[in-house]
Amino acid sequence: xxxxxxxxxxxxxxxxxxYSQSNSQENGFLILNVGNSAxxxxxxxxxxxxxxxxxxxxxxxxxxxxxxxxNFCFSHNSYIKEFDINIENASLIIKKGNYSYGLGxxxxxxxxxxxxxxxxxxxGEYHPIDIVIAGNYAMRISPYFxxxxxxxxxxxxxxxxxxxxxxxxxxxxxxxxxxxxNLAFVLQNIGFSTKMDNERIEFPxxxxxxxxxxxxxxxxxxxxxxxxxxxxxxxxxKLNLGLEYAFAEVIYTRLGYKxxxxxxxxxxxxxxxxxxYRFDYSxxxxxxxxxNAHRFSISYDF
Numbered sequence: 001x002x003x004x005x006x007x008x009x010x011x012x013x014x015x016x017x018x019y020s021q022s023n024s025q026e027n028g029f030l031i032l033n034v035g036n037s038a039x040x041x042x043x044x045x046x047x048x049x050x051x052x053x054x055x056x057x058x059x060x061x062x063x064x065x066x067x068x069x070x071n072f073c074f075s076h077n078s079y080i081k082e083f084d085i086n087i088e089n090a091s092l093i094i095k096k097g098n099y100s101y102g103l104g105x106x107x108x109x110x111x112x113x114x115x116x117x118x119x120x121x122x123x124g125e126y127h128p129i130d131i132v133i134a135g136n137y138a139m140r141i142s143p144y145f146x147x148x149x150x151x152x153x154x155x156x157x158x159x160x161x162x163x164x165x166x167x168x169x170x171x172x173x174x175x176x177x178x179x180x181x182n183l184a185f186v187l188q189n190i191g192f193s194t195k196m197d198n199e200r201i202e203f204p205x206x207x208x209x210x211x212x213x214x215x216x217x218x219x220x221x222x223x224x225x226x227x228x229x230x231x232x233x234x235x236x237x238k239l240n241l242g243l244e245y246a247f248a249e250v251i252y253t254r255l256g257y258k259x260x261x262x263x264x265x266x267x268x269x270x271x272x273x274x275x276x277y278r279f280d281y282s283x284x285x286x287x288x289x290x291x292n293a294h295r296f297s298i299s300y301d302f
Contacts, residue, residue, distance in 0.1 A: 042269020044256020
């Protein structure tokens, strides 16, 4: 079974390389690359090999299997001060032993934008939106390997034009024999869409390789170190680094740093767990005068 898993792993890599080489059109549906989780963005979105709340399905569909419990999570993102941009996310995962399934919805509201004519005169307004719906399935196919997939429907509307897309994510988690060490590979946003204004929108194909390691410092204290190597199509390789310190599995502090991005690097966050409830907050300052992003999440384990 483990040999079969390794074969699937390398087939995913080979397919993703060939798909990238054959796809040279301009990418859209950028909502698919926006972080949805307060807990994950607080540690730099170094997230593909770690467990978290239900929003983990957006980072690696296989990582659902290393979550300890079923979970529901609602997140709100306030994004960039010059525009009234808000993102709402609701995600659910149901654990059933060696398999699990889930559902997630993302709604992006760009706020009110001015509509102008050819000479720049304001003639009205419009309200662009993006909606993503994802169904998740993951299964543990050996003591160490889990595999998962998302099937996604994406809708984007700008003024009177719109496009509908269908896509998938594929992910593998290696829950290693070394205690607390996970490895991951993810291929995201394989898909196609209808045309918008006579132009087809391409999905932002993304590859991730992730590492996550948990260290017990002393009694009731744990430090987690995470790293994701990310390649967005037609962009240079990027690196996401994250730290999370947990005290008594109640208080969480997080730091993240991103390398290779144009307008963001540092991030930070806090979390509090009370019984089965967890409350998370993250803060991401943007460069070039774009302001800050604030993300809030509440989740429930069951």
